Amino acid sequence: MSETTRESDPRRLAADARDRVHFEEDALALSDQIYRVARHLVGSREEAEDLMQETYARAFRSWRSFTPGTNLRAWLLRILTNLNIDRGRRLQRTPDQQPLEEGDYFLYNKLEETSGGASDEDRVVQRLSQNDVVDALSEVPHDFRDVVVLVDIGDFTYADAAQILDIPVGTVMSRLHRGRRILKKAMADSAVGSER
């Protein structure tokens, strides 16, 4: 059967339209989850909204390149991160002179030491405000933040994050390790910085 005949076959066209509708519905059903990640890959809500619209416009145009049965959420985020890179939104700020990261216990030790010692783990977490977390996350340099956002907020596996960002799994692991430490150092500065 030639390409032209197949394309113009009414049954084929109907099936194609049905697949496209399903694809679009599935993609839209994931939009909350995609936005949750997108919002923290860029600096502002406006940027996140632009990026979401560009991502969905492109996804709807190129829906045929999605393989049914594979991870649609990861596929959409792959488009989104590529667009984000293309649009040059990843200009790095000059790194601060002070050390960006500390050990894994740094944040706990800092919070405990400034809450009079006699506190349990729950109380110590409560010393952090929502703003401490949001501000600290926005301070993590892009390369590290992308990985932390995908794995710790988007719930992606190391392998998915590697595929989305087109980097090796080993790089995901090392950036995640450093990214979490940078985030915790920034949270510590934000939460207890004024008390030093």
Add this chain to the structure above:
Amino acid sequence: MSNCEDCEQWMQPYMDRVLTDAERRDAEVHLDECSYCRKRYRFEAHLRQFVRQAVVEPMPVELKQRLASLRTPLQ
């Protein structure tokens, strides 16, 4: 066998469940014995949850509508 410094190194991979069986057993033995690290482990577990919840910003309703309007019109 392990000490608090090792435990600090293992904490995140342990929580991500990517340690080997032997490493995980070592980490658990240490966590059982050491209240200093156990406290910090519980804190880390709470912290992850807290971070996930703290950064959630609901998607604006208008954006949802704009995305839906990008759909291919039905023939």
